[in-house]
Amino acid sequence: EEDVLYEFRSAGCRGTVSGVEEHEIGRITRGPRGSVRIAYAAKPQMMPELRSRWLNLLGSEVGTAQGFPIRNLSGAIAQPSSPASEVPTSERQIAQWLQEATDALKQQEDLLAELDRLGQEAQADARAYSGEIPKGAGLKTIGLYRGRGDGSPGEATTEFKTTDTLIWAILPVGNLPANAKVEMLWYYEGGEAGGEQLIRKLDVPWDPGDTVQGYLSFSQPYTGRYRVEIHVNGEKVGVGRFTIQ
Incomplete structure (x- = not known):
């Protein structure tokens, strides 16, 4: 009731309308200061590895951060869901969250690298077994x-x-x-x-x-x-x- 992780894809109106293809992963959390939505979107779609990373990131503890404004690439401040007066807006808090997100992504990269190594070992073992x-x-x-x-x-x-x-x-x-x-x-x-x-x-x-x-x-x-x-x-x-x- 307080939290939802969602994903959607849109291919446009029967694929005939250009510029509306989109793939988004997001999380909506309700906290003491109100609701906040954090999302990542790509057009036309995310590659599988990127999708996996954002599902893991937004599903982690990082995704439960309290509401705050996030700067977009143009430097503007996005409007939070909860009243501005109730949301921490300091640059330090924003920087801290971004660092947490960066650290979480680094952990995901390390995990993917380890899974890749284990996968290569498993394939080598399978080839050795089959070739006996x-x-x-x-x-x-x-x-x-x-x-x-x-x-x-x-x-x-x-x-x-x-x-x-x-x-x-x-x-x-x-x-x-x-x-x-x-x-x-x-x-x-x-x-x-x-x-x-x-x-x-x-x-x-x-x-x-x-x-x-x-x-x-x-x-x-x-x-x-x-x-x-x-x-x-x-x-x-x-x-x-x-x-x-």
Whole structure:
């Protein structure tokens, strides 16, 4: 009842009126001196990093400062929501708030830099994991592919995202007899959902040919490490490892 953080975007009147596209993040707080609105707006829109910074800044303790006038770029004083006589107007108070805002943004920059570093480490770890040589003589590496919108195999990768709800596994196995028993086993090796577990086992109907292929579909994938194996007549012939981040 006393505080609201909001965001809005305007694309104009059906996109036909120029100069009105705008993207704004703001906060309205009601205090003992009345209400104050602090907002940041960009035209036509904010980049994702800038949006994240202002959402964090205006949602922090800095955003709860009592009402005060803020100088705009032209040097004019914006009118506060509460009566001028009740609002601190000294340059020192304004400078103090701006310093607090600057410090908060610096903390956000440091946090973003640390998240970027951790993200790079996670990607390097995923590549190292996916590139491990399968243990066992004669094992082949199963090719893994991101599913396209039409359900067919697309880009080859071992680093998937939680938005990838279809993952294809394809392995050339050479000519097999018509009565070969072919199985594809998908394992979750560990991450946010716990330790290793078999999540799907497929019996692949075998038509004479030289390639085994199948897919794993998700409604909402867990992040972590995965493994897929292909067995022919009870013998493991191929392994593929991948991550979902």
